[in-house]
Amino acid sequence: MLKVGVIGTGMIGQDHIRRMTTVLAGVQVTAVTDVDTAVAASVGARIGAQVHASGSSVINSADVDAMVVCSWGPTHEEYVLAAIAAGKPVFCEKPLATTQEACLRIVDAEVASGRRLVQVGYMRRYDAEYRALKASLAAIGRPLMMHCAHRNASVPSFYAKEMAITDTAVHEIDMVRWLFEDEVAAIRVLVPRRSGNGGDLQDPLFVVMEMAGGVLVDVEISVNIRYGYDIRGEVVGENGTAALGNASLVTIRHGGVAADPVPADWRERFLRAYDVEFQEWIDSLAAGGGPVGPSAWDGYAAAAVSDAGVAALRTGSRVPVALAERPKLYGVEVAA
Ligand code: NAD
Ligand code: ISE
Numbered sequence: 214m215l216k217v218g219v220i221g222t223g224m225i226g227q228d229h230i231r232r233m234t235t236v237l238a239g240v241q242v243t244a245v246t247d248v249d250t251a252v253a254a255s256v257g258a259r260i261g262a263q264v265h266a267s268g269s270s271v272i273n274s275a276d277v278d279a280m281v282v283c284s285w286g287p288t289h290e291e292y293v294l295a296a297i298a299a300g301k302p303v304f305c306e307k308p309l310a311t312t313q314e315a316c317l318r319i320v321d322a323e324v325a326s327g328r329r330l331v332q333v334g335y336m337r338r339y340d341a342e343y344r345a346l347k348a349s350l351a352a353i354g355r356p357l358m359m360h361c362a363h364r365n366a367s368v369p370s371f372y373a374k375e376m377a378i379t380d381t382a383v384h385e386i387d388m389v390r391w392l393f394e395d396e397v398a399a400i401r402v403l404v405p406r407r408s409g410n411g412g413d414l415q416d417p418l419f420v421v422m423e424m425a426g427g428v429l430v431d432v433e434i435s436v437n438i439r440y441g442y443d444i445r446g447e448v449v450g451e452n453g454t455a456a457l458g459n460a461s462l463v464t465i466r467h468g469g470v471a472a473d474p475v476p477a478d479w480r481e482r483f484l485r486a487y488d489v490e491f492q493e494w495i496d497s498l499a500a501g502g503g504p505v506g507p508s509a510w511d512g513y514a515a516a517a518v519s520d521a522g523v524a525a526l527r528t529g530s531r532v533p534v535a536l537a538e539r540p541k542l543y544g545v546e547v548a549a
Pocket of ligand 2 (some may be wrong): 363381436479
């Protein structure tokens with residue numbers, strides 16, 4: 214039984230705690246903490262976990278074998294570094310950290326520890342539709358382009374302008390690295406007419422990424438689309454196209470209309486992907502090895518592209534991406 218401590222008991226923290234306590238096997242949540250002490254106390258009482266006053270107290274608890282970090286992005290670096298220092302595996306929600314420099318500090322600490330301890334929560338790699346899309350690429354000839362849409366019904370009040378890149382588009386940044394097993398070479402961010410639903414946010418955005426091998430990827434980022442949570446992706450190959458399905462389990466025909474229900478948010482759309490992601494993480498640790506999913510290097514590479522995206526948004530220009538030298542710990546290619 215893997216004993217897990219959770220830092221951050223907000224939306225995704227509670228969702229991951231629910232899956233670890235009621236869905237998955239081989240895991241027990243023994244400790245929780247949150248700067249919102251009331252929410253941590255209520256979650257801890259509900260699942261019978263010890264409530265700690267700080268993240269470092271959870272990390273250093275003798276009753277914790279591995280960490281799950283679900284607090285806000287700017288706090289990730291401190292907790293991931295502390296887990297590495299304690300020699301404990303750490304699953305960190307995306308983004309690994311909010312700048313590439315912070316991610317490189319994590320990479321350096323992990324390399325110095327001599328083994329992989331960090332996994333980053335890029336769950337699309339575990340999604341059945343994305344896995345089927347990747348498997349279908351061989352059938353459509355050399356990929357040339359990809360069209361994506363990342364639509365949120367709404368975002369929380371703390372969501373700031375640049376989070377459209379650092380918190381939202383970062384999923385597509387990781388996904389295309391994994392899908393095409395290639396790096397992003399440059400990024401542009403175009404700014405369309407502004408939606409009236411987004412307040413001060415520049416919403417939507419149109420992101421264009423150039424892969425090193427020449428594939429061009431466009432991503433519509435809409436974070437106040439109201440009608441639901443809609444994730445789309447279509448690859449155009451030399452001899453055909455392959456697209457994600459519509460994520461709906463049922464089509465309803467009623468009153469002269471055929472309708473596919475749209476998920477409300479990421480919890481519903483990626484429910485099974487998060488389950489698979491966590492079960493594979495738990496199993497990899499139980500097998501005695503380190504984590505095998507998205508690594509600190511993947512977290513760094515996504516952050517390098519996302520930093521370039523933020524610069525592209527500010528300047529309106531095309532920004533090239535240059536990665537640091539990849540340490541041997543992470544192999545030689547983009548992880549498949
Ligand atoms: P949230 O605001 O609902 O929850 C975050 C929690 O962290 C809050 O309860 C907050 O009080 C707590 N917190 C903040 N600073 C802290 C600190 N220093 N120590 C301990 N607790 C602290 O936010 P959320 O939507 O759950 O997002 C949390 C993280 O998960 C973010 O990094 C976000 O990008 C990521 N996320 C990932 C996905 C995904 O699809 N993989 C979906 C949603 C959120
Ligand atoms: C959120 O943090 C997530 O990671 C969701 O998957 C994404 O769709 C949303 O835009 C982010 O804010």
